[in-house]
Amino acid sequence: MFRSPVGCLFLLSAFAACNPTGNETAPDAGSADAGFTVGAKDRLLLQGTVVTPWEAFDGQVLVEGSRITCVAPGSACEEAPGAPGATRIDTGGVIAPGLVDTHNHILFDVFDGDDWTPSRTYRNHNEWTSEPGYQAMLEVKHCLSDDSQGKPGWCAQTPYGTATGSLRCEMDKFGELKGLIAGTTSIVGLAGTSGACFGSLARSIDTGANGLGSDRVRTSALFPPSAATATSVCGAFADGGVNAFLVHCGEGTDVAALNEYATLGALGAGCLKAPQTTLTHGTAFGSNELSDMASHGVRLTWSPRSNASLYGDTANIPGARAAGVQVALGPDWSMGGSQNLPEELRFAQAWDTSHWNGSLTPQDLVVMATANGAAVVGQSQQLGQLAVGFLADLFVVRGDRQNPNQAIVEATPRTVALVLVGGVVQYGDELWRDAAASPDDCEALDVCGSPKVLCMAVPDGGAKLSQTWTDVSTALGNAMDVVDTARDAGDGRHYAPLPPLVTCGY
């Protein structure tokens, strides 16, 4: 990209790095010759090391509108009809499918380990939910998001515990953004009710605002789901209204957690043992349960860091894979879990090395976080891969192009250089701001010292879609102060300040 010296000076003073010749260089660029040419805003030709994730090669990805229209080695996409006149970026990095987070409690992402952490090693999920510290944090969440149940008395002294005062939109956006800047483009957030305001960042894929035209994902964060839920879900499996059911099961290490598998299997005459079902956690499962899951096509979502934090152990992933169970990944939440999905990938890799003798390759881990995640949410025909016809949910990360899957595992919001959701530039290096559809509507964001651009606000979007990051972070930050004053519980607990989107230095 060429800018006049005046433009460069403006950018220098505002956000970007420029050198005296007027040529811009990416702050973290692996090579200084990364090319950038602004052309058509609805067509983007990316060059770099492509991870599909089934194979990796130096090549190109062409995006037209919301879809991928070419993926090929070398410069073969130059010949595609949509290539001439497209915006072009020689990324100098790794181009990967957007990560699919299959387990998060997104409205809890405004908390971190300062707000609650496990006080000991538990045996099942019923042992920590009654702890005073957890209950106090839960009350804050109920108040801020105006949950239908569980609002504490002090909430009435705040503006939040009402339909108009609710910060549910801001909380969901915070969680979506926390994932987005780390390359995550779809999140199972278990947010409960949906809202149009959820639709401007990563896909809250288990809501109607997922940008897919319909929500065919059902979830159950509590165990066991009711018999009525099982009957309803299985009926919707049959008529196609639901193609993914995600349920917490087997969370813990004792017999109570193990027995959840039999309990789930008995619901609805066993109809939930189906290829649409994914069990979240499964830490208690042995070879019998894993074999039975495989025989019914039931998948597993793995959250190793959260499991280790709460229970001192995690699911038997080598056993699950040997049995034929497909495994996906999710960080669960930040109170003992990871900040984002790549951080969870790194924990998974370290756990595999120390406990399972390195049974998982970097590609295995990337497949879990992309193609397998897409299968878990019933979207394996259009998400989780770089392939022609798939939605252009993808990201670029700077790192070792000779080991591109490992570069994905090591991604951080600082090294993630570009994120597209449905072909729309939402986050990336400031250097590439003009690749966005409306660059002036994007905001500058400093991420661990790296100048980034965030395209979050939908001008005139209404329903809080027009909020900027500044709007959202200010509202949430103020809310934590208000909550601390309103609680005045004398228990020493406080929730301000709002945690950062990312903790730097890792």
Ligand SMILES: [Zn+2]
């Ligand atoms: Zn969970």
